[in-house]
Amino acid sequence: xxxxxxxxxxxxxxxxxxxxxxxGLDVTFNAPVTDHAASDDCGVAILGEEPNKYWHDHKGAMVxxxxxxxxxxxxxxxxxxxxxxxxxxxxxxxxxYAAALGKSLIVLHGPDHAHALKEVDAAALAVAQEPAQVxxxxxxxxxxxxxx
Numbered sequence: 001x002x003x004x005x006x007x008x009x010x011x012x013x014x015x016x017x018x019x020x021x022x023x024g025l026d027v028t029f030n031a032p033v034t035d036h037a038a039s040d041d042c043g044v045a046i047l048g049e050e051p052n053k054y055w056h057d058h059k060g061a062m063v064x065x066x067x068x069x070x071x072x073x074x075x076x077x078x079x080x081x082x083x084x085x086x087x088x089x090x091x092x093x094x095x096x097y098a099a100a101l102g103k104s105l106i107v108l109h110g111p112d113h114a115h116a117l118k119e120v121d122a123a124a125l126a127v128a129q130e131p132a133q134v135x136x137x138x139x140x141x142x143x144x145x146x147x148x
Contacts, residue, residue: 001026001027001028002025002026002027002028002076002077002138002141002142003027003028003030003074003075003076003077004018004027004028004029004030004075004076004077004078004079004138005029005030005031005071005072005074005075005077005078005079005098006018006019006029006030006031006079006081007031007032007068007071007072007078007079007080007081007090007091007094007095007098008079008080008081008082008083008088008090008091008094008108009081009082009083009086009088009091010032010034010036011083011085011086012083014081014108014131015029015031015034015081017131017132017135018079018131018134018135018138021131021132021134021135022135022138022139025138025139025142025143026142027138027142030071030074030075031071032064032067032068032071033064033067039060039064040057040060041056041060042059042060042063042064043056043057043058043059043060043061043062043063043064044056044059044060046063047059047063068094068097069097072094072097072098072101072103073101075098075103076103076104077103077104077105077106077138077141078094078095078098078103078104078105078106079105079106079107079108079134080092080094080095080098080105080106080107080108080120081108081109082107082108082109082113082117082120083109084110084112084113092117092120095107095120095123095124096120096123099123099124104125105123105124105125106124106125106126106127106128106134106137107120107121107124107126107127107128108127108128108129108130108131108133108134109127109129110129111129
């Protein structure tokens with residue numbers, strides 16, 4: 001069985017594509033909270049309001065880091081998706097953290113990000129452009145089966 005952590009971009013359905021494509025494989029998935037508002041506001045919702053936006057965001061980041069660190073630490077494979085529209089500094093951080101822990105890292109992004117992410121890509125064991133390629137990697141790791 002593989003425990004896979006799906007990190008990164010939250011504006012498309014790439015996670016669902018991977019989870020659906022991996023049906024029938026012995027894989028469990030974990031991910032950060034992908035409800036943007038809930039993720040941003042979790043710190044103040046749990047620990048109390050902050051009038052200063054910096055401390056509002058800081059509380060949320062710290063609470064989210066508990067979930068992220070646990071998810072990455074428990075993972076056998078970490079998949080980090082970099083989307084087209086937004087700069088995902090948190091995704092780059094997660095990729096570096098996973099690499100530092102010696103996790104098997106798969107980076108997922110389009111060709112337009114190849115240059116900007118060259119150092120992140122160099123730390124990965126695979127760089128995929130499509131969620132289906134991630135599924136094919138997981139299937140190969142678990143069953144030795146190549147894509148048809």
